[in-house]
Amino acid sequence: MASTIRCDIVSAEAEIYSGEATLVVATGEIGELGIAPKHAPLITRLKPGKVVVTTPDGEQLDFAISGGILEVQPEMVTVLADTAVRAQDIDEAAVRKAKEEAERVLAGRGEAMDVAEAQQRLAEVSAQLAALERLRKNLKH
Template identity: 85%
Template structure:
C-alpha cells in the first residue's frame, strides 16, 4: 500500500506528522480528498475538519480554523491558523463559544462583530463535528 506523508502545523506547534493513505480537508469549494500520487496543489482551507486515514486504517480527526493546503509529490502540508486533535477538544468551552457567537448573531451581544461571530461559529461547528466523529468511532 502506498502512503503520503502528512504534516499538520499551526502557528503554535506541529500537530501531526505521519504517513497517510488519504487526507480529507474542507477547501473553499468543498471537501478535498488527497491520496498518494495526487497532483501538486495549493489552496485555501475553510474552518472545518481534517481526517487523516493512516496505513493501518485508523482515522484521526482534527478541527482547523482555516489555513493553507499544499500538496507535493511526497508530502501533504496543512498550515492551519489553529488546529486541534478531536480528542483534545474541550466540549464545554466550545459550547460556550458557540452560545456567545449565537448571541452576537442574534443582535444581543457586543463582544464581537458579526463577521467575527460567523467565523467563530464555523470554528466551533468544526470542533463539534470532530467530537461527534470521535464518539462515533469509539462506539464501533
C-alpha cells in the same frame, strides 16, 4: 503495504501531526478534497472545518482547524492552519459556550465581537463539535 503520503498538520503554535497517511480529507473553499498518494500538486485555501487523516493501519485521526492553506507535493501534503486541534483534545464545554456566545452576537443580543468575527468563531466551534461527534461515533464501533 499500501502506498502512503507524508502528512504534516501545523498551526501557528505547534506541529499537531506528522506521519504517513493513505488518505487526507479536508474542506477547501469549493468543497471536500481527498488527497491520496501521488496526487497532483496543488495549493488551496481551507475553510474552518475538519481534516481527517487515514493512517496506513486504517485508523482515522480527526482534527478541527480554523482555516488555512493546504499544499500538496508528490510525496507530501501539508496543512498550515491558524489553529488546529486533535478531536480528542477539544474541551467540549468551552466550545459549546463559545458557540452560544457567537450565536448570541449573530442574533443581535451580544456586543463582545463584531458579526464577521462571530461568524468565523461559529464556524470554528462548529467544526470542533463535528470532530468531537465523529470521534464519539468511531469509538462506539
